[in-house]
Amino acid sequence: MPSSPSRSLALITGASLALLAGCGSSSDSKGDGSSASDSASSAPSKISVIASTNVWGDVVEQIGGDHVDVTSIISDPDQDPHSFEADTQNQLALSKAKIVVENGGGYDDFVDRMLKSSNSSAEVINAVKVSGKTAPKGGELNEHVWYDFPTVATIADSIATALGKADPADAAVFTKNAETFKTKLTPLESKEAQIKKEHGGEGIGITEPVPLYMTEASGLVNKTPAEFSEAIEEGSDVSAKVLQETLALYTGKQVKALVYNAQTSGPQTEKVENAAKTAGIAVVPVTETLPKGKDYLGWMTANVDALASALAK
CATH class of the missing domain: 3.40.50.1980 (Nitrogenase molybdenum iron protein domain)
Incomplete structure (x- = not known):
């Protein structure tokens, strides 16, 4: 038998109230009326940094702390960086990075190859270039500059400067962390x-x-x-x-x-x-x-x- 107009209205009203109640009980809602997505969007985003090896990746983490998200392409102590071949995952990660730290000097040429084939606008820190070291007359450049502590101190300053450009509000934090790190090199x-x-x-x-x-x-x-x-x-x-x-x-x-x-x-x-x-x-x-x-x-x-x-x- 057909429903009366008043019964139909009551059903619609009840359904609407039930829907509203269901929305109000969602796990995404907050007691203050804000949603989880609102909270996530207001959380400070970390600076994405790609390092060619975990040596420079660790130095970045020492200086950036919880403000950075660092990916070290080579972290396996059994991997020879000279013969490393990057893959599509490495390329994707690099394309999203704000800062790239490479060793340079022919040590990790795979980074330069990826940079050339990407549209990355990341700031690139080349440790050998920053160090100012060159090959001796009649000899070859020793590119293993992370064994040179004065050079590592200089790179720490360059990293702090780059992080400060990416996150000006926390620039003082990065400078302070770099100073602390350099003190530990002494x-x-x-x-x-x-x-x-x-x-x-x-x-x-x-x-x-x-x-x-x-x-x-x-x-x-x-x-x-x-x-x-x-x-x-x-x-x-x-x-x-x-x-x-x-x-x-x-x-x-x-x-x-x-x-x-x-x-x-x-x-x-x-x-x-x-x-x-x-x-x-x-x-x-x-x-x-x-x-x-x-x-x-x-x-x-x-x-x-x-x-x-x-x-x-």
Whole structure:
């Protein structure tokens, strides 16, 4: 039987009230009348930063704190940055970044390739360019500038400046954090100065130029033939003659320690490591990226301490 007009009106009114009640009980609503989406939109957004490796990514986090969202493209300590190939996810992340921190000097060319093929308007910090370091006459540039503490201090200032441009309201926070970070670098330089005082002029061996800024600041002399370390860094074979010259450093005990890159090894570097161990010469492993569970300062403190301990034996 058809509904009367009054019954239809009552049904419509009841349904409307039920709908309103349902909206009022939604989990998205707030007691003050604002919605969760309103709250999310009012929350300060973080500055998106892409770093080529977790070394520079950690430095950014030290300075940016909770104001930054950092993605480090290479964070695996077993990954060789020289041979890394970026993928579409890396490209997408870079296209959304406000700031990009790369090492430069040919170390992480994959970043430059991505920047060229993207429409990114990010501010780019190139650590080698900021450092002002160039190749010595007749030699090659040592691009591993994160082992040079004065350079890292300069990069910290550049990062603070870039973050301040992206978030002017918190610029003072970034400057203060950079100053705090640089203060924590000072004990590392003091430890290098102490090594230089106690062991300046003593010889060491390397497999690659990775630790040279640290060993040179410590007053140590690299005795490894340049042809050996250059070939290892480039992934080339070392001639039999150069290999024998290198091994003689250890069999003849011409060096106090071997500071070798544990991140890239092969038959020839293993021969050098074995020769050092057989001769009773201290071996100090170093890496190019942060070991798991370490931040930059803790990592470098461990490296300098290990060098000092090896030389004291």
